[in-house]
Amino acid sequence: MNLHTPHAVRSVPLTVPSKPAEGAGRGIGQILVESGRLSAIDAERIGAFQRETRARFGEAGRALGLLTEDDLRFALSVQFDYPYMDEGSSLSHELVAAYQPQSAQVEELRALRSQLMLRWFSTAAEHRGLAIVSADRGEGRSYLAANLAIVFSQLGQRTLLIDADLRSGRQHQLFNLGKQAGLSDMLAGRAGLQAVTPIPALPELSVLPAGTQPPNPQELLGRQPFQALLQSFGEDYDVVILDTPAASHYADAHTVAVRAGAALIVARQGMSSVPKLAQLTHGLRDFGVGVLGSVLNQA
Numbered sequence: 555m556n557l558h559t560p561h562a563v564r565s566v567p568l569t570v571p572s573k574p575a576e577g578a579g580r581g582i583g584q585i586l587v588e589s590g591r592l593s594a595i596d597a598e599r600i601g602a603f604q605r606e607t608r609a610r611f612g613e614a615g616r617a618l619g620l621l622t623e624d625d626l627r628f629a630l631s632v633q634f635d636y637p638y639m640d641e642g643s644s645l646s647h648e649l650v651a652a653y654q655p656q657s658a659q660v661e662e663l664r665a666l667r668s669q670l671m672l673r674w675f676s677t678a679a680e681h682r683g684l685a686i687v688s689a690d691r692g693e694g695r696s697y698l699a700a701n702l703a704i705v706f707s708q709l710g711q712r713t714l715l716i717d718a719d720l721r722s723g724r725q726h727q728l729f730n731l732g733k734q735a736g737l738s739d740m741l742a743g744r745a746g747l748q749a750v751t752p753i754p755a756l757p758e759l760s761v762l763p764a765g766t767q768p769p770n771p772q773e774l775l776g777r778q779p780f781q782a783l784l785q786s787f788g789e790d791y792d793v794v795i796l797d798t799p800a801a802s803h804y805a806d807a808h809t810v811a812v813r814a815g816a817a818l819i820v821a822r823q824g825m826s827s828v829p830k831l832a833q834l835t836h837g838l839r840d841f842g843v844g845v846l847g848s849v850l851n852q853a
Contacts, residue, residue, distance in 0.1 A: 580632070580633065581611065582611045582612055582626065582629040582630075582633070583597045583600065583601065583611055585628075585629045585632045585633065586621070586625055586628075586629055589628070589632075591625050591628065592615075592620065592621070592625070596620045599618060599620065600614045600615045600618060600620055600621070601614075603617070603618055612626045612629075624640065627655075628640070636655070636708065637652065637707070637708055637755060637756045637757060637758075639652040639653055639755045639756070640755075643755060644730045645728070645729055645730050645753075645755070646727065646728040646729070646730070648697055648700070648701075648728055649700055649701060649704060649728060649729075650701060651663055651701040651702075651704035651705045651708070652704050652755065652756060655708070660701075660705070663701055663702060663705045664705055666702065666849065667702065667705045667706060667709065669846075669847065670684065670702075670818070670846060673846050673847070674816050674844070674846055675711075675792070675793060680788065680815075681815065681816070682787070682788035682791065682792065682793065682794050683784055683787075683788065683794045683796060683813070683814030683815055683816065684793070684794070684795055684796065684814055684816050684817070684818060684846070685718075685796045685798055685807065685810045685811040685813075685814040685816070685817045685818070685843075686698055686699040686702070686795065686796065686797055686798060686817075686818055686820060687798050687801055687807045687810075687811055687817050687818070687819055687820065687834065687838070688800060688801065688819060688820040688821065688822075688826070688834075689800065689801050689802045689821075689826065689827060689830035689831055689833070689834045690800050690802055690803075690825075690826065690827065690830065691800045691803070692822065692825065693800075693820050693821060693822040693825065693826055693851060694820050694822055694849075694851035695719075695797055695798060695800075695820050696717075696719070696723075696724040696725060696728065696797050697851075698818075698820055698849060698851065699715060699725070699795050699796070699797040700715060700725060700728050700729070700797075702795055703715035703759060703761075703793070703795045704756060704759060706758075706792075706793045706795070707756050707757070707758035707759035708756070708758075710758060711758060711792040711793045712758055712790070712791045712792045712793070713758055713759050713760070713791060713792065713793045713794075713795065714750070714759075714760050714761075714762065714787055714790075714791040714793070714794045714795070715759065715760070715761045715762070715795050715797070716737060716761075716762045716787075716794060716795070716796045716797065717736065717737060717761070717762065717763050717764040717797045718737060718764070718775065718796045718797055718798050718806070718810045719764055719797050719798055719799040719806070720737065720738050720764050720765075720767065720768055720771035720774065720775070720799075720806070721767065721771055721799050721804065721806070722799065723736070723763060723764025723765075723797065724797070725761055725763050725764070725797055726761075726763035726764065729751075729753060729761050729763075731751055731761065731763050734749070734751075734763060734765070735748070735749040735765050735766070736749050736762055736763035736764045736765025736766070737749070737762050737763070737764055737765050738764060738765040738766050738767070738768045738771070738774060739765040739766055740762075740765070740783065741774040741775075741777070741779055741780055741783070742768065742774065744766075745765070749762060749763070749765065750762045751763070760791075771804075771806055772804070772805055772806055772809065775806055775809045775810060775813075776809050780813060781813050784813050784814065794814070796810050796814055798810045798811070801834050801837075802830050802833075802834070808837060808838065808841055808843075811838055811841070811843045812841050812842065812843055814843075815843070815844060816843065816844040816845075816846055817838050817843050817844070817845055817846065818845075818846050818847060818848070818849060819831065819834060819835060819838075819845065819847070819848040819849070820848070820849050820851055821848060821849070821850055821851065822850075822851045822852075823850055823851065823852045831848075835848075
């Protein structure tokens, strides 16, 4: 994916206050033995081979066939206090930011995160919400919203991902939440904050699925309770990412973007219509929405 923004922005390293990582001071071998991934005997074998070859512990373990890449990812996640997701997790493998944190694709997501921090989230205390929008179906809104929420949570930001696509939401599938109450149920007064689900593997991330498909999604999103709910979430979370339905099919996306205050437009290479994208951009700006930029999804 490529980020296209209206103005050039100088890259500035972003840092956040942090406490020492839980695994700081512990070697990979110690972490793996304590977690039950490696026996003490095998750790000694790796240590001996390491001293003979002067290789790193991880390289020695892999050379002996005693460690996997997944083992090393786990140990590094503990050493650097970085959320880790096992390959055997029940969450969708579309969540590349959790499964493949060292990939080039996720580096692009981090670059996008930095741009959004500079352009929106760090510019004012009330800037908490961001709607992910696109003109048509199949352009990657849900995929980008989910992975963007993950990389914000990995930065240590308290992050809430809201599935505001009340017609055909996907976030409950990506995060394996099953059929449960969600945004629509909260707006209809049928559910409370228990509909917001923390994701244990990603400690700073919570997800509010779309919930029961209602007969009146546009009305639910257009009423005052939705705005009040977003304002409440803005007090509890640093970042609120909102997934939306296709803007050319429904007016919901514009409503959500207005409530959020800012939008990021998603297009797909070889698929998206330039006139529809232009119409969407102008429409959002006419409603006073800050269009922060666009992402070209090449996947």
